[in-house]
Amino acid sequence: xxxxxxxxxxxxxxxxxxxxxxxxxxxxxxxxxxxxxxxxxxxxxxxxxxxxxxxxxxxxxxxxxxxxxxxxxxxxxxxxxxxxxxxxxxxxxxxxxxxxxxxxxxxxxxxxxxxxxxxxxxxxxxxxxxxxxxxxxxxxxxxxxxxxxxxxxxxxxxxxxxxxxxxxxxxxxxxxxxxxxxxxxxxxxxxxxxxxxxxxxxxxxxxxxxxxxxxxxxxxxxxxxxxxxxxxxxxxxxxxxxxxxxxxxxxxxxxxxxxxxxxxxxxxxxxxxxxxxxxxxxxxxxxxxxxxxxxxxxxxxxxxxxxxxxx
Ligand code: PSU
Ligand code: MN
Numbered sequence: 001x002x003x004x005x006x007x008x009x010x011x012x013x014x015x016x017x018x019x020x021x022x023x024x025x026x027x028x029x030x031x032x033x034x035x036x037x038x039x040x041x042x043x044x045x046x047x048x049x050x051x052x053x054x055x056x057x058x059x060x061x062x063x064x065x066x067x068x069x070x071x072x073x074x075x076x077x078x079x080x081x082x083x084x085x086x087x088x089x090x091x092x093x094x095x096x097x098x099x100x101x102x103x104x105x106x107x108x109x110x111x112x113x114x115x116x117x118x119x120x121x122x123x124x125x126x127x128x129x130x131x132x133x134x135x136x137x138x139x140x141x142x143x144x145x146x147x148x149x150x151x152x153x154x155x156x157x158x159x160x161x162x163x164x165x166x167x168x169x170x171x172x173x174x175x176x177x178x179x180x181x182x183x184x185x186x187x188x189x190x191x192x193x194x195x196x197x198x199x200x201x202x203x204x205x206x207x208x209x210x211x212x213x214x215x216x217x218x219x220x221x222x223x224x225x226x227x228x229x230x231x232x233x234x235x236x237x238x239x240x241x242x243x244x245x246x247x248x249x250x251x252x253x254x255x256x257x258x259x260x261x262x263x264x265x266x267x268x269x270x271x272x273x274x275x276x277x278x279x280x281x282x283x284x285x286x287x288x289x290x291x292x293x294x295x296x297x298x299x300x301x302x303x304x305x306x307x308x309x310x311x
Contacts, residue, residue, distance in 0.1 A: 003117065005065065005066055005067050006066075006117055006118060007068050007069065008069050008118055009058070009072070012056060012070035012118070012120075015055075016119050019306060019307060020303065021054065021055035021056070021296060021299035022057075022058050022120045022122075023050045023057055023058065023120070023123065023124055023296050023299050024058050024059075024060055024069070024112075024115035024118075024120045024123035024124070025043070025046060025058065025060065025123070025124060025292070026059075026060060026105075026106055026123070027043075027059060027061035027071075027076075027079050027111070028088050028108075028111075029043075029126055029288070030042075030105060031083055031084065031086040031105035032105060032266040032269075033126065033284075034281060034285075035270075035281075036083055037081075038281060038285065039080040039083070040077050040081070042288060043059060043076045043080065044073060044076060045285075045289060046288050046289055047059065047076075047292075049293050050292050053292075053293050053296030053300070054296065055295075058070045058118070058120055059071045060106050060110075060115060061075070061079055061104065061105055062089060062094070062098065062103060062104040062106065063075060064101055064103065065097065065098055065099070065100065065102060067094075067114050067117075069114055069117075069118040069120065079103070079105055082103075084266070087103070087105070088105055088262050088266070089104035089107065089110045090107040090109045090110050090142075090143045090262065091113060091143045092143065093110070094113065107129065107142075107143070107144060108123075108125055108129060108142075108144040109142070109146070111123060111125075112147045113147065116151050116153050121154060121214070121299070122153070122156065122296075122298050123153050123154065123155050123156065123295065124155075124291040124294070124295035124296075125156070125288070126157060126158060127160055128142070128144045128145075128148075128227065129142025129143070129145070129160075129164075129265060130142055130145060130164040130166070131145070131169045132264060133163070133164065133251055134165075134255070135165060135168060138260060140260060141172065145172050145176065145178075147225070148173065148178045148224060148227060149224050149225075150223060150224050151223075151225055152218055152223055153225050154210070154214055154226045154295075155225055155226070156183075156298065157191075157228070157229060157230070158189050158191045158288075158290070159188055159189035159190050159191050159196065159231070160190075161190060161191035161192060161247070162190060162196075162243065162244060162247050163247050163269070163272065166188065166190070170198060173227065176224065178224055178226065178227055179213065180202070180227045181200060181201070181203070181204050181227065181228045182203045182204070182229055182231075183204055183210070183230040183294060184204075184205055184230075184231070185231050186200060186203050187199065188200050188229060189229050189230065189231035190243075191232070191287070192238040192243045192280055192283050192284075193232070193238060193240050193243060194231040194232060194234055200229060204228075207297040207298045208301050210301070211298060211305060214298075214302065215302075228294070228295075228298070230290060230291050232283060232286060232287040232290065236282070236286040236287065238276065238280065238283050243272075243276070246271075246275035246276050246280070247268070247272055249271070250267075250268045250271035251268065254267055254271075
């Protein structure tokens with residue numbers, strides 16, 4: 001059931017009606033994940049990458065209390081320019097934004113919810129939220145993980161970054177039945193780095209293999225998402241030691257300054273960017289585009305099967 005406040009752009013509505021592949025994209029990464037104007041340039045480049053692979057992009061946000069699936073370039077520009085003034089919306093915050101009639105940038109969790117409502121099953125982003133370092137004391141576990149546990153959307157990302165506790169994040173996903181796929185790799189990618197030394201559950205070397213897994217899971221009514229981890233292209237990856245040093249310092253500063261709740265992730269991302277002299281931003285941009293292309297190919301594979309089944 002769609003909600004009356006769910007608005008599909010013309011392009012997205014037409015693509016879904018025609019059975020064309022559609023890729024969902026989030027907006028927290030625009031408003032909270034990167035500085036203006038690179039955030040807007042990146043969001044538009046990512047949409048172009050999806051189109052280039054033959055799919056239709058559906059960037060998702062709440063605007064004026066309407067849950068929008070598919071934004072115009074102007075709307076993307078607005079979210080990027082207003083940056084941190086746009087509230088960050090996760091599952092908890094979504095109903096508040098709808099009743100207040102305000103704007104909001106959707107996290108992975110909230111984007112999955114709205115994508116699923118609209119009938120979009122593949123979503124590309126940079127990195128997901130996870131279990132934070134020190135979560136045994138703070139209880140800081142991103143709502144993204146709980147959403148992956150219950151909402152039927154495949155999330156293509158470059159892994160989770162080491163601002164998180166990666167082994168605990170994998171444990172959480174295992175408990176909640178979320179398969180972690182490595183695209184072309186047996187090693188969990190670490191966002192800025194291609195490897196973390198941790199394993200994935202399933203290696204896929206083609207979009208068709210990912211589509212097979214989605215079909216098996218959902219046909220069997222095993223609800224919930226699949227995390228498809230796609231390593232950053234190696235010529236764009238950062239040095240592991242350098243990233244680790246920056247992350248450790250950012251995590252320590254967050255602790256000293258008492259930064260928690262939904263401010264934790266944006267704070268850490270911004271500090272890592274500064275501490276790497278901006279290099280982490282370039283890597284971030286490259287990997288999102290890479291993920292968008294893969295997501296488009298997976299979405300195309302899903303649609304091709306559906307067409308075949310109904311033929
Ligand atoms: N990780 C990144 N970049 C991001 C985010 C995470 O590398 O922009 C954003 C995503 O929108 C993700 C959110 O869903 O942060 C997680 O926030 P929290 O930990 O508060 O759930
Ligand atoms: Mn949190």
